[in-house]
Amino acid sequence: MARATASNQTRLRAAPRRLNLRGLSPYAFLVPAIVYIAFTMLYPVYENIRMSLHSVTIRTFLSDNQPWVGLDNFRTIFNDEEFWHATRLSLTFTVGSIFFQFTIGFALALLFSQSFPGNYLMRAMMLLGWLIPTVLSGTIFRWVLDGDYGVLNYALTSLGLINDDRYWLIDSSTALWGTILANVWVGIPFNMLLLLAGLQGISVTLYEASATDGASAWQRFLTITMPLMRPVALSVLLLGLIYTFKVFDLIYIMTAGGPVNATTVLPIYAYDLTFVSFKFGTGAASAVIMLVALLVVATGYVWYTQREEEAS
Amino acid sequence: MSRSINRRTLLKTTGAVAASALSAPAFLRHASAQDAVTLTWWDYYDGSNGEALEAQLATYKDVAPNVTIERTYIPFADLKQKLLQGAAAGDLPDIVIIDNPDHQAFASLGVLEDVTDRVTEWGQASSFFEGPWNSTVFQDRNYGIPDNSNCLVLWQNDDLLTAADVATPTTWDELTAAVTALSNDDVYGLAVSAIKSEEGTFQWLPFLWETGADIPTIDSEGGRKALQLWTDYVANGWMSKAILNWKQGDVLGQFQNGKAAMMVNGPWQIPALRTDTPDLKWSVAVLPQESQAASILGGENAALIAGGSNIDAAWDLLLWRQTDEPLKSYLLQAGKLPSKADLAQDEAWTGDPVINVFIEQLKVAKPRAYGDQYPDISAAIQDAIQAAVSGESPVEDALAKAQGIITPLLP
Numbered sequence: 165m166a167r168a169t170a171s172n173q174t175r176l177r178a179a180p181r182r183l184n185l186r187g188l189s190p191y192a193f194l195v196p197a198i199v200y201i202a203f204t205m206l207y208p209v210y211e212n213i214r215m216s217l218h219s220v221t222i223r224t225f226l227s228d229n230q231p232w233v234g235l236d237n238f239r240t241i242f243n244d245e246e247f248w249h250a251t252r253l254s255l256t257f258t259v260g261s262i263f264f265q266f267t268i269g270f271a272l273a274l275l276f277s278q279s280f281p282g283n284y285l286m287r288a289m290m291l292l293g294w295l296i297p298t299v300l301s302g303t304i305f306r307w308v309l310d311g312d313y314g315v316l317n318y319a320l321t322s323l324g325l326i327n328d329d330r331y332w333l334i335d336s337s338t339a340l341w342g343t344i345l346a347n348v349w350v351g352i353p354f355n356m357l358l359l360l361a362g363l364q365g366i367s368v369t370l371y372e373a374s375a376t377d378g379a380s381a382w383q384r385f386l387t388i389t390m391p392l393m394r395p396v397a398l399s400v401l402l403l404g405l406i407y408t409f410k411v412f413d414l415i416y417i418m419t420a421g422g423p424v425n426a427t428t429v430l431p432i433y434a435y436d437l438t439f440v441s442f443k444f445g446t447g448a449a450s451a452v453i454m455l456v457a458l459l460v461v462a463t464g465y466v467w468y469t470q471r472e473e474e475a476s
Numbered sequence: 477m478s479r480s481i482n483r484r485t486l487l488k489t490t491g492a493v494a495a496s497a498l499s500a501p502a503f504l505r506h507a508s509a510q511d512a513v514t515l516t517w518w519d520y521y522d523g524s525n526g527e528a529l530e531a532q533l534a535t536y537k538d539v540a541p542n543v544t545i546e547r548t549y550i551p552f553a554d555l556k557q558k559l560l561q562g563a564a565a566g567d568l569p570d571i572v573i574i575d576n577p578d579h580q581a582f583a584s585l586g587v588l589e590d591v592t593d594r595v596t597e598w599g600q601a602s603s604f605f606e607g608p609w610n611s612t613v614f615q616d617r618n619y620g621i622p623d624n625s626n627c628l629v630l631w632q633n634d635d636l637l638t639a640a641d642v643a644t645p646t647t648w649d650e651l652t653a654a655v656t657a658l659s660n661d662d663v664y665g666l667a668v669s670a671i672k673s674e675e676g677t678f679q680w681l682p683f684l685w686e687t688g689a690d691i692p693t694i695d696s697e698g699g700r701k702a703l704q705l706w707t708d709y710v711a712n713g714w715m716s717k718a719i720l721n722w723k724q725g726d727v728l729g730q731f732q733n734g735k736a737a738m739m740v741n742g743p744w745q746i747p748a749l750r751t752d753t754p755d756l757k758w759s760v761a762v763l764p765q766e767s768q769a770a771s772i773l774g775g776e777n778a779a780l781i782a783g784g785s786n787i788d789a790a791w792d793l794l795l796w797r798q799t800d801e802p803l804k805s806y807l808l809q810a811g812k813l814p815s816k817a818d819l820a821q822d823e824a825w826t827g828d829p830v831i832n833v834f835i836e837q838l839k840v841a842k843p844r845a846y847g848d849q850y851p852d853i854s855a856a857i858q859d860a861i862q863a864a865v866s867g868e869s870p871v872e873d874a875l876a877k878a879q880g881i882i883t884p885l886l887p
Contacts, residue, residue, distance in 0.1 A: 222585050226585060312718055334720045419721065420672045420673060421672060423863075442851065
């Protein structure tokens with residue numbers, strides 16, 4: 165009781181100090197997260213950059229004597245025709261995947277934003293593709309696209325679209341598109357879900373008002389849905405870009421980068437350098453290049469969203 | 477303010493509880509560590525191979541009751557990556573089983589214990605076949621003991637061969653005649669694995685060696701002949717184009733389902749064939765030869781991780797596994813071949829008509845001993861196989877490109 169009274173008396177004087185503590189306390193709560201991020205994100209990135217500037221091979225991997233080579237690893241990579249090939253494949257894979265994921269996902273989101281019987285059930289089932297492990301979806305598409313027993317060949321021959329069995333994942337002209345097909349299938353639910361959330365955020369009254377004024381469905385889509393969906397759509401596209409650019413497991417399971425190097429996208433190129441050829445330095449350098457590319461995209465995204473927020 | 481006092485008391489109390497909770501198990505751990513040894517063990521043996529190993533390790537309890545073995549299964553494709561990560565983090569097992577073509581690379585990494593002195597003291601190095609033993613040696617030092625050996629042979633579906641009136645081919649000409657006769661709309665004459673991984677190289681090298689060529693002379697008449705053989709078989713529909721994406725396990729699947737009349741595969745498939753498809757009638761034969769007989773030596777080695785605190789106990793375990801009884805039943809159960817010459821003469825192997833073929837084939841099986849740049853050499857060979865068999869580039873161009881990459885990588 166005595167202490168309580170004393171503290172009552174000093175409350176006024178103590179107030180500013182407590183305010184200060186209040187100001188710091190949010191940071192105190194952040195400490196675990198900061199420590200966690202430092203250990204699991206910043207340190208590996210630092211280590212990756214360090215390795216990319218040193219000569220690290222299987223013989224020097226564990227030793228303290230890893231010679232500094234400056235930008236030699238980057239020069240090696242930029243002079244490697246395989247790297248540019250991988251970059252082109254990565255761009256095709258990313259743009260191809262996102263284009264189809266987004267358009268199909270958007271179309272489905274528009275469908276599911278209508279109310280009809282079975283809406284929720286079908287929406288839940290659509291999610292399955294996104295929920296099952298990559299090793300399963302990769303293996304399933306390996307079978308679907310198989311040249312001897314694949315169901316795709318069966319469907320296309322039944323429809324009379326092709327005469328001979330095609331080895332989709334073994335023909336270097338179609339292998340990448342085979343992996344894109346699988347990745348689109350995996351990515352559609354993700355796109356649909358986020359876009360659907362965006363659609364549901366648009367007030368119904370806007371549509372009702374414009375309908376009263378005589379706007380057609382197409383006009384309502386162009387003048388209400390499209391502009392109001394822009395921020396959500398941009399977020400989905402950018403998240404998709406970052407996610408798709410670094411897809412590794414799906415492609416690795418389906419083709420391991422083959423035939424020859426027809427599906428060796430940048431992440432597989434970096435993996436092969438590091439874990440097959442044991443060229444850790446150049447492997448790290450290629451990972452740094454990917455990181456920088458994605459950082460540019462992410463920074464652009466943050467800058468854009470801030471501008472949007474200020475404008476609104 | 478009384479609230480804050482309460483909170484402090486609460487913190488103290490929970491702290492004390494937490495401390496006592498932590499100290500109890502720590503004390504127990506310490507007490508048990510004094511008389512018991514726990515050995516950690518990594519390998520990639522799955523299915524019946526894994527069961528055979530588990531069974532063998534379980535009996536070690538009778539020999540050394542104080543030793544507990546903690547075995548961790550890591551898929552084949554992940555083991556190298558896990559070892560590298562573990563090496564960087566200083567978190568490695570006491571014992572690791574590695575694929576023998578990778579052994580030299582990991583010895584050069586410096587994570588494997590140099591056991592040269594222990595091997596000398598043991599004095600049994602000369603009882604091993606040369607190929608498997610040499611795969612454990614790096615720069616004249618020993619870094620492990622062979623665990624088992626295997627090699628590739630030709631497997632045939634007896635019913636399909638009888639139906640097509642085809643005898644076991646012994647030369648490439650006979651092989652070509654056989655696959656021609658055996659292939660139809662439903663069945664491919666032969667199945668191999670030409671996937672873009674070590675498995676693809678493993679399957680093709682015997683064909684290369686049979687022509688008398690070798691990796692340093694891959695762009696030669698022999699090399700072209702060996703790659704042309706596979707390319708023609710696929711182009712003519714005698715092998716599926718899908719071999720470019722088949723692992724050896726997929727090849728087995730084709731054979732088990734009667735979709736491939738013959739296949740090239742190793743002895744580790746025996747248990748699966750006998751358990752999963754007991755009705756399938758099959759037999760094995762040595763690979764049909766061209767200018768000479770050859771096969772490839774596969775198998776795994778056991779190695780100790782350098783600087784472990786249980787290194788003596790781990791070495792004892794490895795030596796015990798090399799004694800006749802635990803070794804013999806393990807190898808037989810797993811469908812693996814001994815790496816020791818004396819054990820290969822045992823009735824258990826020579827008396828079995830199937831295994832006998834493998835023992836015969838093992839005599840001409842060559843190891844992949846091309847220095848610690850072998851992974852890159854193998855990658856160049858995989859690209860050549862894939863480019864030629866897929867029809868993307870002519871055999872000549874594919875091999876000339878491979879030769880250009882390989883020559884500077886050779887020791």
